[in-house]
Amino acid sequence: MILFWPSCNIVPCNIQYLWCLHCGHIYRGRNESCSGPGSKACREKMRRDKLNDRFADLSSILEPGRPAKTDKTAILGDAIRVLNQLRAESQELKVANEKLQEDIKNLKTEKNELREEKGLLKADKERIEQQMKAMAIVPGGIVPPHPAAYQAGVNKFMAFPSYGGYPMWQYIPPAALDTSQDHVLRPPVA
Structure with missing residues (x-):
């Protein structure tokens, strides 16, 4: 960037140069836009502008509710x-x-x-x-055995007619069939 004295009056002397009336120097002039898209300065300015735009986009994405940071x-x-x-x-x-x-x-x-x-x-x-x-189904050809055949169980349990003459003492657990302690647990009634 070219710095001029505050009191300098710049007069373009031709398209590429500027002439200062105060000090008499001739400066090479530059437009704000690049002199050509192929120049190195123009490419660098475009690159920096693109980077700045990307940073602004990144800032707005990171904090959407706030103004973009610079x-x-x-x-x-x-x-x-x-x-x-x-x-x-x-x-x-x-x-x-x-x-x-x-x-x-x-x-x-x-x-x-x-x-x-x-x-x-x-x-x-x-x-x-x-x-x-x-x-539950008694086969038709088999006659239920006579209760006298089960003499061991007859003394303990009586047969009920609804069970078809089958003694039920065989289904009782062995602990309930034990009669060795009956005289102690249940004394005879006179």
């Missing part, structure tokens, strides 16, 4: 801070995502195990129902 070091500092925050958030989300994927895998395994268990329980239920039906 200090490039402050803009770069803000950009570094925001990038570090985003990187930390990304890492936290990655860890949370891995944990959720592991939870999904465990839940799928548990779901499959529950399906298998449900199938086994259904099969057991059907088997038990079939056994109950088989026990």
